[in-house]
Amino acid sequence: MPWDNGLLPEQRLAASHTGSHARMLAGPGTGKTLTLTRHVCFLVENQHVNPGNIFALTFTRAAARELRQRVDAELNANSLPKVSTLHSFSLRQLLRNARRISELPQPLRIADDWEERNIILEDLKAILGLGHINEARSLLNELSADWQSLTAEEAGWERRFPSPEFLGAWREHREIYGYTLRSELVYQLKKALEHYGNFDLEAPIQYLLVDEYQDLNRCDLAVVHQIASRGVELYIAGDDDQSIYGFRKAHPEGIRRFPRDYTGACDLSLEVCKRCDEEILNLGLFVARQDTRRIEKAIRAERGRQGGEVGLIRFRNQSEEAFGITRICHHLISTHGLQPDGILILLRSDHNAAFSNPLREQITVAGIPVTAATEATIPLDEVEGRSLLAFMRLAVNLEDNLAWRTLFQVWCDGIGSGAVSAVYDIARRQGGSFAQALLAAHNDPNILPSVHRTRVPGAIQRVLDRLHELFPDSSLRDYSTMDDLMNVIRQAALVVIPSEEKREAVLCELGRTAQMAQTVSLKEIIRATEVTSEDIEQEIQLGKVNILTMHKAKGLTAEAVVITAGEDQYIPGRAQGDAIEDERRLLYVSLTRARHHLFVTYCDSRTGLQRYTGRDSGRSARSLTRFLTDSPYTPVDGMAFVNRLEQENA
Secondary structure, X not given: OOOOOOOOHHHHHHHOXXXXXXXXXXXOOOOHHHHHHHHHHHHHHHOOOOHHHEEEEEOOHHHHHHHHHHHHHHHOOOOOOEEEEHHHHHHHXXXXXXXXXXXXXXXXXXXXXXXXXXXXXXXXXXXXXXXXXXXXXXHHHHXXXXXXXXXXXXOOHHHHOOOHHHHHHHHHHHHHHOOEEHHHHHHHHHHHHHHOOOOOOOOOOOXXXXXXXXXXXXXXXXXXXXXHOOOOEEEEEEOHHHOOOHHHOEOOHHHHOHHHHOOOOEEEEEOEEOOOOHHHHHHXXXXXXXXXXXXXXXXXXXXXXXXXXXXXXXXXXXXXXXXXXXXXXXXXXXXXXXXXHHEXXXXXXXXXXXXXXXXXXXXXXXXXXXEEXXXXXXXXXXXXXXXXXXHHHHHHOOOOHHHHHHHHHHOOOOOOHHHHHHHHHHHHHHOOOHHHHHHHHHHOHHHOOHHHOOHHHHHHHHHHHHHHHHOOOOOOOEOOOHHHHHHHHHHHHHHHOOOHHHHHHHHHHHHHHHHHHOOOEHHHHHHHHOOHHHOOOOOOXXXXXXXXXXXXXXXXXXXEEEEOOOEOOOOOOOOOOHHHHXXXXXHHHHHOOEEEEEEEEEEOEOOHHHHHOOOOOOOOEOOXXXXXXXXXXXXXXXXXXHHHHHHHHX
């Protein structure tokens, strides 16, 4: 298929650009991913660029997978460009240059979210004598934010950090347990690119594509700039109106100032929205244009997409709201012929399922299939999944410190914090790692305090015996196929995870990870799990109405969208300063997920658990979000609206 087949003129112009850096501004539904895909095809087919010299960076694994699949389908070639998230790219480059980097514990091992929460933060809380784990989390989040915003590079930063004691405890802990935090990966790559003249990227990069450029923070932007300075042609795509990740210091000014940062860069734009009907797009733009600092950009609905159903619906309380949303779903399915998975219900937040549970109960009673994925449920974070993953890690590296600690915590009975602290103290005194101290204690129990000399060596032996049972063969080799690799993991899972339901969930997650990483080795699938939690976007479940948080909906499209709890107490909620603009952009992104039907519901009051959520917690009174109060749409009474739907359905 020719690289420009079926493209609009504006898409063809953008896809065929070469010869200078370029910024492609692409609003919702304008075909950004299609144009990026065809830009790659243009470089390969028309400019005869070696695909191995083209790299593409995306914000999430889901986006990386989609772009990779599209390019693969279009090119149908043996050699393909490298498409990955920035975190995965950073990890690969740091691994490639590990011998050059003395600042990080070796071998490079990334602590995942579970290990950060259940080992690192708990230990730091105990070491520092903090009253609550949230104190440790707050300090670690501040450290991560300082990396992302590059505050950590300012003169006197360590003196200004809220707790120098925390920095000291964390540095000692990471050395003994031998880990690197995922939140520092990009920062460590930035430093390495600056500090090592012989830092070796995995391939000569001629062209670098960066998707969702508006979501990059200052550290991310610095890495891209370092790579571009090596004679790489940069092609970035995004939309400052859709920058919604302020919690990770996303920096929308990066895409706004791109022409100033890269002199001579070409400005490209996509203007035709092929997703939203006109009324839906107009409401979204009403919200977006409230930001006076945004880049003014032309965007219009595709010809033939006039109209669209939009409603601001006011209910007295959350019971009426849940009933009303259920009737809206029934109406969309029975009258408009939508499938349940064509409906998205979006929430700003859902702590303890306070909002999703009432909705899910009402919709289920109505006989409509529904699922809520507002809080992450990861099979590998359950006890059984953690145990299997830890054994897999030890099969790859017997001195994986966090894997040993995990098994002591979730698999070995009778090994408490006292025994763990005793081993930690040995490692600290001897200047070694936790695993080295463990294995030394296995050979000579006398180095342990007398109270632990029997139980700890016994636990170590049980782990070693089970490890040999699960992975008796060499686990560092590549298997012939991905199926062979998964068969080995399945046999181990049969032993470690008795529950068939839990076992299949874990194997499904590992299989998906192996597929995304395109790996046939145990070592590489382990590596892939270390960055799997970087995803924010959520894939919908087919055949069901999907209830998601607004952040997880980015990248998704639905025939109908219901934004519930659209109140000022939640949007912008407690946000202040620049964070209010993040909330406004988040609403814009959520509104523009809809193709044909868009409803925003809100309540006059909330009671029960919902009363204690959002800004003004404890007060029942609620009001429509400030971002919609002056919109062209007048709110309608919810029960009157539902009654009209009932009459239409009759």
